[in-house]
Amino acid sequence: MAIITTQNLSKIYNPDTIPVHALRDVSLEFEEGEFTTVRGPSGSGKTTLLNMIGGLDIPNEGFVEIDGTRITGMKDRELINFRLNNIGFVFQAYNLIPVFTAYENVSFIMLLQKREKSEMKERAEELLTAMGLSKKFDSRPKQLSGGEQQRVAVARALASRPKFILADEPTANLDTDSAMNLLDMMEKMNKEENVTFIFSTHDQRVIDRARRVITMVDGAIDKDERKSPPSKGESELSEQGDDSLS
């Protein structure tokens, strides 16, 4: 069974003045363990789609179901709690609490979930280490590079043990090396821990790393392509792609 289903999702902004069709009849399914990117030109509806799936925006028509639970129509309070316990978020910027250290930012979400203290500590340390930040536990966001900040954000998203992680243009503010490094980390988590990722991007090198590529045009799904499961050959191929670009 799909962990995410969107059924005939439509979103119209400003229906009364100058209507903008941000989503047109989008029906999609996502399986556990997928590593999917949503691509498309600016204004094609990528953010709108991710916000719908993440329960941050409400569709005019259609609905979203996560693991059999319909989140469309949930009450505000219920929805916030649902997001906390089921969805990991990584945004393009402003992901972290500036007055908290990397370690505190990661622990914070588990604190909101009322996890055990000992579990919190263990998991925060484990995730930050996995993200290559073992020396940055006590650094505040300002003392971290853009790439490091985004890796803290991924660690934070993972810390809550979500069903999947939504990342809207997570690499948009990063240089190529940092972007690829972030993708490495995400890919590693996807492969090793079967974490489901859905991320949007403009960046062809990032798109190349995905195993499913959804292309949006003007609020509608234009293409939905799946690559065969990663084989040795393919991973070599993507690495070659990296080299040729840098």
Added chain:
Amino acid sequence: MLLSISWRNIWRHPARSGVLMMAIIAGLWAGILVTALTNGWIHQRFVNMIQEEITHVQIHHPEFLTEREPWMYIQNKDEIFRFLERDERVLSWSARTLTDGMIQSPLTTSGVQIRGVQIDRERATTTFHENLTTGDYLDSELRNPVLLGERLADKLNVEVGNRIVLTFQDLENEITSGSFTITGLFRTASNPYDERNVFVRSDDLQDLLAGEVVFHEIAILVDREELSDSVRTDLNYQFDQIIAETWYELSPELRYITDAGGNLIVYIMAVILLALAFGILNTMLMAIFERMRELGMLLAIGMSKLRVFVMIMMESVILTMTGAGGGLLLAWLTLGYLGEKGIDMTSMGGDSMAEFGYDAVVYPIAYTNDYVTTIILVVVTALLAAIYPAIKALRLNPGEVVRE
């Protein structure tokens, strides 16, 4: 953890938070000081009036205080004296013979209240004798000694050693008069009092007034002020030709200043905090507006609105209380110093204060209650001032905020 975010958020802009804290420190310091000064005034006035003359409980003929007729004296005085002698709550008491009359000097005349006192009892019960500035108290060898207020002596153009004539009605409504020698002059904190009252021995006054022992007033000092009510009640129950009243009933002025003084801190702080509230509101609004993205992110990842609300409220309360703590501490230290030394108000118009019966040197007093009330009011202000910014934050639509 919320506490920790709130605390650290305050220090994101040390200058901005610092300025607000300084304003709060200055405001509360001034507020407490003004309150303490007024408390001091009230307390001193209270002590003066209680100790110098009113005492805690007084007994009169039921109509004496309104009619002031000479024949309205206390009939059953001996029983009452015995009662007072036995009652352990009573520290001391003094009986007074009172009448209204005229004082006459070679130069002019003036209306006065003539107070005939029992010298030794009066001295044990009140501190009036300490107000003597020139001459001796009434226990002089002279016949018919009298004490005048300095101001009255000035007005009559007389001094110690001069003689004056007191004229009044006796018990038979006959006009009678006597010649008295000025043995001393006094000055109390109240100028009007000094102009209106003269003191003689009750024995001397009784001779002229009645030819027998009559008292119009018994002033009673009890062990502790709190006992006043019960002594008053017992006296009224025990004796039916008299009425006993406490200082609270006797003196409209004391009643007024003690009643108003109790709420003083609330009035003063309300004004100061109203002004500070706008500063807090402004600071919190700035803090919220510049953090819209961050707050949107927190709501997006699943921080409940209640928690966001509490976080903002705590930020406001902590910010305000840090300043308030400083202000109260500073006030406390200042008062520790001034409470002993006192503030001489003479240069600030202390003389005119004497017109109303208030001392020129004031010893400020801040009661624990004043600090507690202030803290409660500060917290309430901090919460009220943060509600609007907090609601703004809760209205955020995380989907919109995280775009970009």
